[in-house]
Each structure stands twice: as C-alpha cells, then as structure tokens.
Amino acid sequence: MASPENKVVSLRPDAPMVVPDRPCWGVYENWVTNEKSRRLRPGVYWHGFKRSGADDETDEDKTDRPIIDEWIATPVTVAARTTNSEDGSEGRFLRLATESGTKEWIIPMEVFGGSGEDARRQLFGMGVIIALKKRGQFMEYLLDQRPDQVFATTCRPGWHESGAFVLPGRTIGSDKVRYQASGKGQNLFSLRGDLEGWKIEVAAKCEGNPVLTLAIGCALAGPLLSLVGVLGGGVHLVGDSSSGKSLAQLIASSIWGDPGIFAASWDMTKGGLEIEASGRNDTMLPLDEIKRADPKRVQEMAYSLANGQGKGTMTREREGRAKLSWRLLTLSSGERSLSEHAAIGGNSAHAGAELRMVDVNAGTRAERAFDKLHGLAGADFHRLLTVAVGAHHGHIGPAFVEKLLASNDRPGLLKDFADVRAKFTEDNAQAGRVADRFAVIALAAEMAITYGLLPWTQGSALADCQLLYSEWLDRVGSGNAEDRQILAGIVDFIDKHGSSRFSNVDDQTVDAKVFNRAGYWELVGTKRLYLFNKSALTEAASGYGLSRVVKALEGAGALAKRDTDRDSRKTKKYRIPGGGSPRLYVIDSEAIDGEGGSV
Template sequence: MASPENNVINLRPEAPMVEPERPCWAVYEHWVCNEKGRKLRPGVYWHSFKRAAAEQDDTEGDTGDRPITDEWIASPVTVIARTTNSDDGSEGRLLRLVTESGIKEWIIAMEVFGGSGEDARRALFGMGVIIALKKRGTFMEYLLDQRPAEMFATTSRPGWHESGAFVLPGRTIGSDKVRYQASNKAQVLFSRRGELAQWQTEVAAKCTGNPVLTLAIGCSLAGPLLSLVGVLGGGVHLVGDSSSGKSLAQLIGSSVWGDPGVFAASWDMTKGGLEIEASSRNDTILPLDEIKRADPKRVQEMAYSLANGQGKGTMTREREGRAKLSWRLLTLSSGERSLSEHAAISGNPAHAGAELRMVDVNAGTRTHRAFDELHGLEGADFHRQLTVAVSAHHGHLGPAFVEKLLENDDRPGLLEDFAGIRASFTEDNAQAGRVADRFAVIALAGEMAIAYGLLPWEPGSALTDCRLLYGEWLSRVGSGNAEDRQILAGILDFIDRHGSSRFSDVDDTTPDTKVFNRAGYWELVGNNRLYLFNKPALIEAAHGYGLTRIIKALESASVLARRDHERKTKNYRLPGGGQARLYVIDPDVMEREGGGV
C-alpha cells in the first residue's frame, strides 16, 4: 500500500505551474497549470478576469480572489521576430508554429491586418495550426499586439541576399537572421530526399565520361558563381532526337537542387510564366524541356529575356508600377530542333544574339546518342538506373556546394581561378568570348565541387568535358561574327529558293517576262554563276538587317565579286534597255566563308 507521502506526490500536477500577470497573452508549447492548479493544454491563451463574481466557475472555488479566466485561442503560435522584406521594404512577423506534424516557421505580411485576415488564417490551417472558430478575430488581435525585439530580413527570391547569405525556401546558408518569404501557395521547388553520398555513388559516378551529363551538373552548380565572377546569364540547349537522353541530363541537373519531377520546367508557357519560373530559381538553374512546345514567334524573345535576367514591367489597376522580376541563372534547355530551327517555323529568321544566348550542344549523335560512356550497361538500363537514383536522392549537392563556397570565402582567389580556366577557352571575337565565359564558369563550378570532395570525379575532368563541348560548338559555327554568318546564310538560302524564279541572265538580249517580283539577275563568268542583287532583294534576303550592316558582312567575307571603283555596286546594262547598279555576289565564296552553316 502506498504511503500518504507517495499519494501526495502522485496527486501533484505533472505540468509546470504558471502565474501570468493578468490580463495578458501567453503561449504554451506544453501542458501547464494555472495559479488554481487547473491544467491548460498547449496553445495561445488570453489570461484575464471574469467580469462579475456571479459568473464564477464552480470549479475555481471561492477563495475571495477575483475570478480568473483562461481563453484558449489557438494551437501554439509564437511571434518571434519582426521582418522587413529586402525586395520591397514591406514588413511582417515571423511566426513559430507548433503543430502535430512538427515545428514550422511562417512569415505573415503586415498588410493582411488591413483586411479580415481570412487568407492568412486559411494558410495557417493548411500548415496544421488550429484556431478556435469563435476566436478568429481575437487571434488576429493577438498577432498584432506582439512587439518582438528581434528583427529579421526576408526576401521572396532565392539565391544571394544583400547580407551575403544564400537564401533557400526553408533554409538560409550563411545567416540565421534572413528568411525566405514565400507566397501562401508557392510550389516547393527546393526539397531534399535521400543522401548526398548515395547520389554521389549512384548518379555522379556514372556521369564520368559523359560530357553532356557532367555539363548538366556543372550548369546547376554554376548558378551561385555567376554574380561572383561577373558572368552574365544564358544557357545551353541540348539538341538530339526524341529519347536520346536529353531529358535524363535535365533530371540530373535538377537533382542538384531539388526533386527533378518538380524542379524541372517546360517551354510550354507564356513569357510571363517563364519570368516567374526563372525568378523562383534565381542563382541556380532553370531546366526547360522540349523547345517544340514553345511559341515559335516568341521563343527568341524568351531566350533574350532569360539571359538578360530582367522581366517586363507591369502596372496595377491603380496604374502603379509593379516591381520587375529579376534573376541570374543558367538555362538547361532541350529539344529535337535548335532554337533557330524552331524559330524558323514561324517564318522568322533566327537572330544571332538569341542563338548565342542559348548555345546548341550535341546530345544526339554521340557514341550512344546523348551519352559517351554507359559504364558496362545497356542504354536503356543506364537511363533507367539514373532516373530511379535521382528520384530517390536529390537536393543535397547544391546547398552543400554553397556551404563550402561560404566557408572558403575567397573572392580574389575565385576570380583568379576563373581567369585561369577562362584562358584555356580560345575565341576570335567578343561573341564567341561570351559563350566561352559560359563554358568556363560551368567548368569552374565542376572543378570546385571536385576540390571540395562533393563530386567523385578526377580533377581536371570537368574542364576537359567543357572544353570538348565548346570546341564542338566552335567547329560547327566557325569563326567570325555570328551576325555575319547569319547574313550570309540568309542570302544563300534566298538564292537556293529564288535563284531560278526571281533572277534571269543579264546578258540575254531579250527580257525574261516570266520573272515576277524580280530580285536581280545572274551573270556567268567562266563556270561560275554570280548573282546580281537589287537593293530591295538584298535587304529581303538578309531579313532583319539594314543595308549598311549587310554590306559590312559581304565585304568582310569578300563575296562582292565585282564593283565599280570605290562603289559597292557595279553598273549593268539590262536586257530590254536601261541600266541599274547591282550588288554582285559570288555564292561559292560565301559557302566557303561559313554562310552555309
């Protein structure tokens, strides 16, 4: 039989006792007892007094004191800090939520207190917070009454923050005073699953010997480096037939930061939607699958926008300017057609600038289509194993890379390393130099991850792969100015399409009445046919360029075969009488100069 002393001990409440200075708010994350010994479950409380003795609860007992009341408002929600958004200066409150599924953080914008707060309460319910239905207004009063001394910075954009921290949803690397502030229904892009070590063994190790796959990982890791080494955004476009392995490369690149099935995006969206997707992945990577889904009329404009990192300004109904979305990242695109080929479907010629901002990479005619090394597996098995692996293990490498980057904190050394790698990429003009910058920063990211012990690759292998792919691109496009090549290609294409229908022999004594919408004439010199363009046709052939720019390209390629003294043209007598000054073009020279690329 238990002793009286033991009985006394057992009757004592297990919950600690609290003595709030009534009236006041209080938050308890565990069971407590009030001054009267009454147990209070976890939650937000309003501790006060009853208005009249007649309303006294019999369970309180009549001690002669003023009757007390403890109103349960909600499950535990603590206002732990004031917040200021670095993007627009708006304020909020950082909340700590204790729910059945665990402890969470959420930032509530102060502007919600200007209305009913219904949307904010709905979001809290969605995260597991319980609010007494008859105390919804009281709950908002509680939040508004809190005056925490702590001040945090917030941002609605992932990536580098002005404080020097790297912000991700649910995690900030390099600071405990900065938080990511998401909208209520934002998709969770940056998630983690499995283990980094397993990803290294099952994914990264099998990427060795496969330049397209190592490029995908390098693209993902290069995002945080772009602003640090002064390289502009842009992208690479994996070109290959359907089911060649392009999508696997994008899944692997996506797995650096999150769940590949969620993190990867598609070209099938509006330009405004693309801007939102890019901003939500700032300082990381934007994978875009299947360029054939993009609007051919807008695809080049979208490529420019992605590289330039600036969205289009819009206005509210009150005619106030909304803040433009901005970002800096690399895009990992894919498709069966190149960007220029897809744009041509709409009848628009490809702009050299757009092609340079989304550089084509061969991912279809390598040793095993997109792959060079299958590590002893069949192609289908190789693809399947990596697909399963990135689904089970993802979201670790990117944050781990940033952690190492901040630990070292050597900006001068980083710039020196980039300069050393960049020097190994040769170029003969500023345009190729911009592409070389992109491949160099991708190579730098890969080599840094190897040095950090994050990638199980041989030192120098990431650089070798990037130089190989850059060299393949350079050999395809040739040397010289990209706009020059595009102008020459346009004129050659014009000759191929209209050489027999809009041109006729200039030495024919009788005019050719079958030629409509004449573009000029042709002249036979030995076995070589020269094409004599009139001015409107030359501008039509090099669509999108002015006459001065066209002549500059023709002179640079030395394809103006005949001219009068200092003029760019030669005067000809025309069949049927009259004369005209025409631009004399040798298509054979143009072919040799790269116009046929």
C-alpha cells in the same frame, strides 16, 4: 514556451506552473499549470479576469476577481519582426508548433488591413488550429506582439544583399534572413535521401559522359555567376527523341530538388517563363522539349532568360509593379535547335538568340547522348539513374554553397575563373561570351570535385567542357555570328530563287517568266555573279539592315564589282534588258561559301 509577460515556476517536469501578469497573452508549447493549479493544454491564451459588472471597480477589487484562461489557438509564437528587402514591406515571423512538427511562416502586415481570412486559411493548412469563435481575438494577439528581433526577408531565392544564400525553409550564411513565400506554390527545393547516396548512385555513373557532367556543372554554376561576373544564358541539348536528353535534365534538377518538380517545360507563356526563372534565381532552369514552345516567341524568350529581366507591368491603379529578375543558366533540350524551331513560325534565326542558348550534341555520341554506360545496357543505364535521382536529391546544391561561403575567398575565386577561362580560346567577342559560359560550368564542377562533393577525377569536368565547346566551335566556325547568319541567308536565297527571280543581264529581251524580280546574273568566265537589287538583298538577310548586310559581304570579300567614281560606292550600275540603268549589288556566292556562309 511562455510569452515574456509570464513567470514560470517549475513544479514538475510535465506541467510547470505559470504566473501570468494578468491581463496578458500567453503562449505555451507544452502543458502548464496556472496559479490556481488548473492544467492548461498547449496553445495561445488570453489570461484575464471575469467581469463583475460594477462600473466603480478598483484595482484592488480586480485582484480578487475570478480568473479566466481563454484558449485561442494551438501554439503560435511571434518570434521576430520582418522587413522585406525588395519593397520594404513589413511582416511578422511566426513559429508554429503543430502535430507534424515545428514550422515557420511569415505573415505580411497588410493582412491586418482586412479580415485576415486568407492568412488564417493558410495557417490552418499548415496545421494550426484556431478556435472558431476566437478568430478575431487571434488576429489581435498577432498584432499586439512587439518582438525585439528583426529579420530581413526576400521573395526570391539565391544571394541576398546580406551575403546569405536564401532557399525556402533554409538560409545558408545567416540566421537573420528568411525566405518569404508569396503564395501556395510547390517547394522547388525539396530534400530526399542523402548526399552520399546521390554521389554513389548518380554522380559516379555520370563520369565519362560529357553531356551529363555538363548538366551537373550547369546546375552548380548558378551561384557563381554573379561572383565571377558571367551573364546568364544556357545550353540546349539537341538530339532525337529518347536519346537521353531528359535524363541529363533530371540529373541536373536533382542538384537542387525533386526532379519531377524542379524541372520545367517550354510549354508556357513568356510571363510564366519569367516566374519560373525568378523562382530559381542563382540556381538553374531546366526546360524540356523546345518543340512545345511558341515558335514565334522562342527567340524572344531565349533573350529574356539570358538578360535576366522580366517585362514591366502595371496594377489597376496604374502603378508600376516591380519587374521580376534573375541570374541563372538554362538547361534546355529538344529534337530541334533554337533556330530550326523558330523557322517553323516563319522567323529567321537571330544569331544573338543562338549564342544565348548554345547547341550541344546530345544525340550522336557513342551511345546517343552518352559516351560511357559503365557496363550497362542503354535502357538499364537510363532506368537506374532515373530511379536514383528520385531517391536522392536536393543535397549537393546547398552543400556546394556552404563550402563556397566557408572558403570566403572572392579574390581566389576570380583568379580560379581566370585560369579556367584561359583554357577556352575564341576569336571574337561573341564566342567569348559562350566561352565564359562553358568556363564557369567547368569551374563549378571542378570546385565541387575539390570540395569532395563529386567523386570524379580532378580535371575531368574541365576536359568534358572543353570537348563540348570545341564541338560547338567546329559547327559554327569562326568569325562574327551575325556575319555568318547574313551570308548563310544570302546563299540560301540564291539556292531557292537563282533560277526563278534572277535572269541573264546580257539578254536583249526581258525574261517574262521572272516574277518578283530579285535582280540578274552575269557570267564572268565560268563564274556566275548575282546582281541583287536593294530590296532582295534585305529580304535574303531578313532581320538585318542594308548597311549591316553590306558590311558582312565586304568582310567576306563577296562584293565582286563596284563603281569607282566614289569611294563609298558598294554598287555597280548596269544597263538591263528593257532599258534602265539601276545600281545593283554584285555578289560572288563562291566567296561566301568559302567564308562558311552555307553553314
């Protein structure tokens, strides 16, 4: 290939003639012959004249001077100018002809403000060879190019503002948008094997296994989230060690790339987690082994993943760096639930965090995490699928997006989601958010079945998601999640401290054995009512304000007595042993148990 300044006259197929408009640059991807019949190997050239040394040289004299063809580098063509969609920064789109094949790379214009050493180092790493004494001239060549074509670039995978879906090395839906790598990180979205092999050896074995079909649907649902208006979040596979949770994550990871690279771990900082999430935007983030996460920060990390917004930071010049952002579903796993792991660090469970990372039973099914082994022993089933996802991966995710873009039916997609969502019932807004998540997972899997990408019976993926959603509802019960958490905390507090921090309010003498008093108790018939002081009540429902705790107790009908001298009274005045008449909150723990507070 020659640069636009040159004329190429084909003399013979293996070495066409070029007639450069000297002085100029030239780029050739094959052998060529110059106007003096000198053969030139492929590469970037400076076509000029030898210097005569005369100061009064005329243009006519120059045409008679000996010509020179300086080899600068292996073929590097500046094919387009680029503009980054996130920050507006410009670059150049390079096409590299290397011994291992043609490659693409985007060089930021900012590198020309320095020596360009880092850029040349990366080019060498990709197979480009630059003459050592021509390094500066090579940078001049790149800077001199002014191609007419302009590409948009982005450093984040997923949906682009143009409507294209961008992946490293591939853009679906546009030939004018490219992914711009920000460093030397591994390519998460690699390909191996083929789609048919994955369908036969992996997907077919997953049918009849709700945990596995959920994992696949979770991976495919990423591109749908923004299109149907569902917020991010995740599902957390809970089960004993070696139950099959990790296999589900490997299978889900194979939707987009090499499972060994695409899958991530909870064992990282919150900042690292944000980078991993942003690097998988509009796809899925698999996080293995929650026990590796910091118990003190795991709930905060769950909130961050679901909200899709990283923490703002500043440069040394005190300028704000752009926040990382993403929208995806997280597929987590662990032997403990999110709240159980947080409790290890001394933190009480936050209902909001648990709703953003919903527990799914992946340990006590018919075959631990599985329901159907397709005639195989458990170990053989696990081994067969593990080998299969290593041999075939990275195909179905992009194929799903291709089909989605080809259908180009946003109204129809919204209607389909509404139809599926109607099959997931809920009794409050919080359960509704979880229902949204299960519904979009089911929709993605059912769409893939319709597209012919999953060899499953139509409706089977929806039935599996409905089953797992109903199991979740049965575990957590109905009603508001914060109410359940508050009531459970109060019941636990009574179980732990009922005999050590409470005493009979009708005793005539002070019970000296009670330290750090939480209140009193009184018998009404055969029922014991607990009379909490204000500080103990907020201690029992750690993380919630007093008014919120009282609201939950009222909703459960657990405030057994109150004074009636004022409508707003929630307390009752008692005369206590040793003197004094404090106002106390009178709680019927049996009423709380009836509301599911002990769950």
